[in-house]
Amino acid sequence: MTDSAGAIVAGVDGSESALRAVTWAAAEASARKLRLHLVSCFDPALGYYGAGLPMPQEAFDAVEKLAEDRLAEAAEIARDVDGDLVATTERVRVSPVPFLIELSRVARMIVLGPTGRGGFGGMMTGSTAVAVVAHSECPVVIVRGDEPASGPVVVGVDGSPTSVKALGAAFEEACRREVPLVAVHAWSDYEYVTAVPVEYAVLDLEPAEEEQARVLAESLAGWQEKYPDVPVERVVVKDRPRHQLLDWSAKAQLVVVGSRGRGGFQGLLLGSTSQALVHRAQCPVMVVRP
Structure with a gap:
């Protein structure tokens, strides 16, 4: 070898x-x-x-x-x-x-x-x-897409340890390319409801948008200090993460995600978001594992 x-x-x-x-x-x-x-x-x-x-x-x-x-x-x-x-x-x-x-x-x-x-x-x-x-x-x-697109580096953030590693990789890529970084935190995935008892579907278990913004801010804090020259756009939205990241892949030059996120089930090697991007993104996708 x-x-x-x-x-x-x-x-x-x-x-x-x-x-x-x-x-x-x-x-x-x-x-x-x-x-x-x-x-x-x-x-x-x-x-x-x-x-x-x-x-x-x-x-x-x-x-x-x-x-x-x-x-x-x-x-x-x-x-x-x-x-x-x-x-x-x-x-x-x-x-x-x-x-x-x-x-x-x-x-x-x-x-x-x-x-x-x-x-x-x-x-x-x-x-x-x-x-x-x-x-x-x-x-x-x-490497998806016919031609590498111009645009920002986009990273999915959910507060999980794997997404923290993905953030580090995304900051490095944005810094080297001298482009902005778009940090996307989308927290609602309604398909999850089908996997839990029906009585949970009527409960409002999702934290408020302010709490979700705090998760993103805390995840970014250390990395923004390390890469002060990288402009960061924060996106906090109530939507399925894979939908948001797939949309962003149409205008990004690279999307970075962790292999499994906060909502992943034990034993799964790839989460639904990374699976969706690997299959359908319109730009190159970097998947970072633990």
Whole structure:
């Protein structure tokens, strides 16, 4: 395994969405003065037909040649972004999900396209991207949208420990990009009512808007002191968090969220808000795990 410590890692599978992700990752690596590590995986299980019959050697060789060509193409795309960028490549014959999760233990960031060569029609996000977002130990960016949009960095805030980590990442991104940060605190998710006894639905269990504003202010306090030059717009609104963040993704250049928020259930690796953004955001989405 090539040393990926401290690098930005981008997955390459030959799909157009993966190549767009490579372009985004190369720009990020260039801006951060980091190495870009491009990886391509071949699941050994795909080397067999039905009944366990192995793939003919000539077919296997053709797949390997295509993968190597795609890696070379991705490296060329990265060099077009920055001729001085250090970009390394790696082709491994292992399943992509466990391999990328292993790399996430030392990488600075994992960057993936929303759908890959193995995606099925009708799926908005490939299974590899979803699984890596759910288990990665470093931030994962799913590069959605045809072109990186101009605009602010947007972050979802709910007072949970994971959203505090997301805030730190969002401030860093806004500071480096020299753009404003929009901190969104939306606290009403009516679908939650369907998961609790009906008598709770008639109770007003939601704190007042002043209390919600206090949650956001307390979450921002330390970070605003650390990044005094980042303009911050506070959005406190009674709405479903994913609706607000999906709306903001149409005018943001990056949306940052924690993998699970305050309303998450024990055992869930991804909350409903991060799931929705990974599947439907209109700009790149960074998911920060604990």
